[in-house]
Amino acid sequence: MVNISQTQDEFVDRVVYIGRVTKVVKGGKNFSFNALCVVGDEKGKVGYGLGKALEVPAAIRKGIKKAKKNLIEVPIVNHTIPYEVWGHFGASRVMLKPAKPGTGVIAGATVRAVVESAGIKDIVTKCYGSTNPHNVVKATIDALKQLKYPEEIMEMRFGSAREKEREEGGE
Numbered sequence: 001m002v003n004i005s006q007t008q009d010e011f012v013d014r015v016v017y018i019g020r021v022t023k024v025v026k027g028g029k030n031f032s033f034n035a036l037c038v039v040g041d042e043k044g045k046v047g048y049g050l051g052k053a054l055e056v057p058a059a060i061r062k063g064i065k066k067a068k069k070n071l072i073e074v075p076i077v078n079h080t081i082p083y084e085v086w087g088h089f090g091a092s093r094v095m096l097k098p099a100k101p102g103t104g105v106i107a108g109a110t111v112r113a114v115v116e117s118a119g120i121k122d123i124v125t126k127c128y129g130s131t132n133p134h135n136v137v138k139a140t141i142d143a144l145k146q147l148k149y150p151e152e153i154m155e156m157r158f159g160s161a162r163e164k165e166r167e168e169g170g171e
Contacts, residue, residue: 016133049069077150080122088142094111106123110133
């Protein structure tokens with residue numbers, strides 16, 4: 001159950017899950033709703049938020065507002081991720097694997113919402129353990145947070161060695 005809408009500031013909103021919560025009190029039952037929303041610009045930024053309210057539209061609005069505050073940057077190389085990565089949250093584990101151009105997004109609805117909002121076009125994913133939408137979204141975001149561009153990794157590994165080579169070669 002993923003609902004997609006486009007806001008005026010170039011972000012795509014997706015409602016991943018709407019939950020109804022019932023609180024039993026002396027006078028009867030009180031209903032409230034929570035909405036798990038994912039927001040992304042389809043150019044490498046994605047975030048998630050959980051909104052709670054007495055009505056569904058208010059919960060969705062709050063979830064989208066929180067999601068825009070929690071944006072992260074995702075490295076995208078040729079419409080896919082640079083390398084395989086695992087993310088976990090609670091009992092949920094998510095594997096994200098780069099795919100060749102033309103593969104498309106091979107993922108369940110929850111992971112698909114996060115990945116497509118980030119702008120990834122070719123990827124293979126698999127969920128292990130719990131498939132609770134809240135935990136799967138958080139595990140997917142955890143995996144995407146771990147990603148770095150190949151240039152950043154090379155700089156971390158060989159940055160100082162290359163600088164020394166340049167200094168020695170220039171003298």
